[in-house]
Amino acid sequence: MTCAEHQNWLIDSLTGASSPLDATAAAHAATCNDCRASAEELQASWDTFRELPPLEPPLALKERTREAILKLMTEERAHESQRSWQETLQVPLAVASGLLVAGATLALLSGLIWAGALPRGHLFFCAAIFTGLLVGAFSWIYSATTVQGVHLDVAARVGILALAITVAATTACPELHVLAWWDRSAFGQALTQLLGGGGSSLAFGFMYGLFPGFLAALFGGRLLAERPLANGLVAVAVVFLLATPVIYLQSAPFTSGVIATWLVGTAVGTLCGVFGALRVRRRVAFAPALG
Amino acid sequence: MSDVTPDEILMAAYQAGNEAAFAELFERHAGRVYGFLVRRLGDRALAEDVYQETFLKLHRARNTYDSRRPFRAWLFGIVHHLLTDTLRRRRRMPATTSVEDVIERRGDDRSPERIVAAREETAVLQRAMGALSSDEATVLILARFEGLSYDDIATILGRSAAATRQLAYRALKRVRAEMTTSGCKEES
Numbered sequence: 001m002t003c004a005e006h007q008n009w010l011i012d013s014l015t016g017a018s019s020p021l022d023a024t025a026a027a028h029a030a031t032c033n034d035c036r037a038s039a040e041e042l043q044a045s046w047d048t049f050r051e052l053p054p055l056e057p058p059l060a061l062k063e064r065t066r067e068a069i070l071k072l073m074t075e076e077r078a079h080e081s082q083r084s085w086q087e088t089l090q091v092p093l094a095v096a097s098g099l100l101v102a103g104a105t106l107a108l109l110s111g112l113i114w115a116g117a118l119p120r121g122h123l124f125f126c127a128a129i130f131t132g133l134l135v136g137a138f139s140w141i142y143s144a145t146t147v148q149g150v151h152l153d154v155a156a157r158v159g160i161l162a163l164a165i166t167v168a169a170t171t172a173c174p175e176l177h178v179l180a181w182w183d184r185s186a187f188g189q190a191l192t193q194l195l196g197g198g199g200s201s202l203a204f205g206f207m208y209g210l211f212p213g214f215l216a217a218l219f220g221g222r223l224l225a226e227r228p229l230a231n232g233l234v235a236v237a238v239v240f241l242l243a244t245p246v247i248y249l250q251s252a253p254f255t256s257g258v259i260a261t262w263l264v265g266t267a268v269g270t271l272c273g274v275f276g277a278l279r280v281r282r283r284v285a286f287a288p289a290l291g
Numbered sequence: 292m293s294d295v296t297p298d299e300i301l302m303a304a305y306q307a308g309n310e311a312a313f314a315e316l317f318e319r320h321a322g323r324v325y326g327f328l329v330r331r332l333g334d335r336a337l338a339e340d341v342y343q344e345t346f347l348k349l350h351r352a353r354n355t356y357d358s359r360r361p362f363r364a365w366l367f368g369i370v371h372h373l374l375t376d377t378l379r380r381r382r383r384m385p386a387t388t389s390v391e392d393v394i395e396r397r398g399d400d401r402s403p404e405r406i407v408a409a410r411e412e413t414a415v416l417q418r419a420m421g422a423l424s425s426d427e428a429t430v431l432i433l434a435r436f437e438g439l440s441y442d443d444i445a446t447i448l449g450r451s452a453a454a455t456r457q458l459a460y461r462a463l464k465r466v467r468a469e470m471t472t473s474g475c476k477e478e479s
Binding site for chain 2: 017
């Protein structure tokens with residue numbers, strides 16, 4: 001046995017993970033003064049902890065904590081049995097959002113709105129991407145896919161809600177190319193003067209991601225708080241992924257630098273929006289729990 | 292043969308919404324969690340906040356628990372995570388438990404002389420614990436008081452089992468050195 005092996009044995013023997021009567025260890029200690037001294041030293045140190053008394057939480061604290069959890073469990077059970085209005089509405093809301101996105105895409109394809117404003121190639125390309133993304137998102141929603149506490153179905157629902165908000169907002173905008181419209185607005189011009197074209201599109205992208213991400217996660221983000229970091233990041237990824245075809249669709253008049261900053265701004269805005277909403281949801285849900 | 296239901300089975304029942312299973316788990320581990328936090332934070336008010344937050348977090352994260360993993364390691368993983376956040380927020384290194392507080396709560400029925408002697412020993416030991424790094428103190432408390440294996444502690448700290456054993460070794464050596472120094476000072 002080497003000194004390093006003796007050290008490992010020593011540490012294990014203190015916790016009872018290895019036998020304190022190991023013959024090899026004893027033989028090593030008999031010939032090694034350092035290890036023998038270490039063994040005595042560590043055993044003494046370990047034994048000293050007997051002096052520390054056990055600590056029990058105050059009864060009131062223990063009761064308060066137990067009651068808070070039991071109350072949460074009761075509320076959750078009541079919630080499950082009643083199927084809250086949010087839960088009941090979330091899937092139809094996602095379906096309606098999907099229909100809105102599909103309708104907007106078809107209207108664009110058929111030239112019903114913004115006729116001739118975009119190259120046909122862009123339209124077909126985006127229609128194909130949207131179809132694929134929507135099929136994927138709805139399959140997650142209806143199969144209630146959850147992997148190790150990460151609710152892909154909820155992330156998909158949040159993504160579709162955010163997309164519907166984006167599509168509704170861009171359709172309601174007086175001009176198809178919302179960034180061009182923004183650039184011509186007084187605020188957009190002021191920002192361009194202040195930050196340059198890239199900075200302005202970065203700020204625009206931030207808001208482009210922030211509001212849909214926040215609203216969608218606020219109203220459709222139930223269960224995301226279970227593993228907030230993982231669930232939040234997946235929701236951000238889905239929202240951003242679904243927003244990119246819209247950005248691509250509207251990107252025709254802009255340089256690649258402007259589009260890149262728009263995308264970066266959107267990613268950061270989505271991140272802030274989704275995590276901001278989760279924070280709000282958490283405060284609302286858990287503030288009363290501890291009283 | 293023990294007829295005590297294992298924590299992992301209770302946790303599975305808790306995940307399914309069984310209140311009695313939660314109550315039993317809470318009863319078993321409330322004291323351990325509290326003791327660990329008070330010893331690590333050295334501030335009862337702060338420890339009480341983190342204690343409550345631990346059980347709320349456990350409740351929120353209960354569906355992520357995998358019953359093939361030891362429950363206690365998972366629970367102390369949550370505690371360690373919250374503790375690290377708290378220490379970072381407060382930008383303070385772990386202090387020691389207030390000795391008066393510990394003695395007060397001990398409900399001691401020994402003679403006054405022995406209580407005084409125990410108080411002095413505890414004070415020295417607490418000072419020695421205060422000299423450890425954050426991870427060293429965690430390893431020592433989890434191994435000595437909670438009886439967790441080094442493999443479980445390694446998982447909690449995100450280190451290898453060998454590195455965790457090394458931390459325990461260093462911590463015990465340091466405690467001994469601190470105690471010897473303090474003891475000498477007190478004697479002189």
